[in-house]
Amino acid sequence: MTAFALGPKARTAGYRLCGFDAVGSTNSEALTAATGGDAGGIWFAALQQTAGRGRRGRQWSTPHGNLAATLLIIPDADPAAAATLGFVAGVSLNRALGQLLPATDIRIGIDGADGIGHSQGARIALKWPNDVLADGAKLAGILLEAQKLDDGRHAIAIGFGVNAVAAPDGLPYPATSLTELGVARSAQQIFESLSDCWVDVFGLWADGHGIAAVLDYWRQAAAGIGAPVSVNQNGQIVRGIFETIDDAGRLIVRADNDARIAITAGDVHFGATASARS
Template structure:
């Protein structure tokens, strides 16, 4: 199979660059932005050898997995651009649900899957990490902001020796390919990008994200590199910050950090 855009993305004039293999789709996208590309444009491959996730952690996609990045050049501030990651999360969840239904129609024995969005930028399947996302931005020559949203999905294999549980679609009984998932994702991205509308529609994105969120109302521990904040995951606010309700009745906004839920949160708190 070859990569192709979904009908909605095609109708919107979205561009596509597909690679047999590349170091990083995010790097490909940002390099193109520096030469004047304005997007929207997708950069995709089934084999990524030098990808990076949040906080520059390695994210390698062995052949058969999906590494994808979308470039948008926007007239927004960096703080508004950051909320685009939540639109991406909803788009990914919708695409995964769509291809899971299609796979179940082809093979009725396929297991049902519960996809959840983990703040700030993961998608979980059965509590295991299935998708990682990474948003990068830099000033474009025309004074706008070049924003790249990288999305890595474990389709045929999950990485080994990870410090958290991981999942892949094929092991879950979802027989879709990376190409199948990308076609669906390009269309759900088009939908959610339109709702987001340069941040003006973030209230609706926030509502949809919270409907799909993992860990709402559960114990949570967030390590921001300086301290660990523990409490109950209450909500996300109008800027996308996680709100942690602490035992002393404070409501603390979290802008970034490593998140641990449930028993893992309690264990980490006990060790501090």
Template structure:
């Protein structure tokens, strides 16, 4: 099976460039932008050799997993583009709903969104999302929305649980998942509407939020904040009620839940 866009995504002006193996789909996408690509281009592969996660961490994509990046070329504020990670998380969750519906054992699986950029299944990490940007001419910028999904395998040596489609008992392959993702992205991106629909995206995201109402710790640089995860605010910042009863809004940090919160973030 080969990669393809959903019919509605194709009619919506999205395009596709697929590779057997790639260094980094984000890097390819940003290179295309610098060469004049107008955007709405998906760059996909089942093997990525030099992928990156947040804060420069490596993100391995062994053969059979999914590495997908959407290139957008925009003119609105770069701050607005930062919320596209929430659009990506929702879109992948919707795609998972579609592909899991064909596997009875996964019909009740809990698909959760972990702030700011992970997708979990029954508490284990299935996917990570990374946004990268570069400035172009004429007040434009390129944004690469990178989505990596564990399809046939997942890393074992992590300080948190991880999983893959294969480990979950799903026979879905990368091509089938991408087909569903290209369709669900089109819907959520239209709802986001250059940031004007962020309030609707926020409410949908909160419906799937992992750890909401529970104990969390958040590492922000060299500081650790502990408390209860209350919500994400109108700018999609993480809101925690700390041990002193104060509300703290966090724009960037590493979140740990429940019993592992103290051990992992201490």
């Protein structure tokens, strides 16, 4: 039994749900539904993915008991505005985790730079463009995929992967889980909270008209603002200080010569690890 359930706000807003114990990919399920004529507003949630994927076609495995969830929507917004839904997703997931984790398990400060150990609580933060970190280790990821429909609109599959019980093995970067953080929360609990938080933040987004407010919330929860950063753009490394996220959602790096470089995509590393990992 998967026993997934929508939160009360999500039910009231008319969202639907399809739950699985295991599935190939919740994003694939969503995009297949879109091709079949689904009007959107439906969640696909699973305790395990056997063919999940991350950014740039990377594999994203989901050990059983973790959360894999995808929301299919067909927004009334142009593609450029729809691309900012990743920030809606990040803020929604950050809020959901904040509701589920005791306050003593969350601490504030630039990721990896405040000098407080795990005994003081984990630092939960958003990493540009689409990860959630706990003390610099990946706790969750978000993947957006778009599909053009016959009527010219775009269906958007917004995928969430949360390490509830275990982090995948063999990753090229640190990863953690809620269990490793000493927090016992099931995938079903995370999903129910996420589905409600999505309603609030998506309403704020307002078909792209409210993206400025969403980005403000994203910055407040961001990892690494004001700290050294390096960005790998297909082998080209950009280094400097992570200054902010601009109004289009681009990462702004201030280089040593004070030039401000706008980054639209790339793999980001912070602080002392920036040089070593890039």
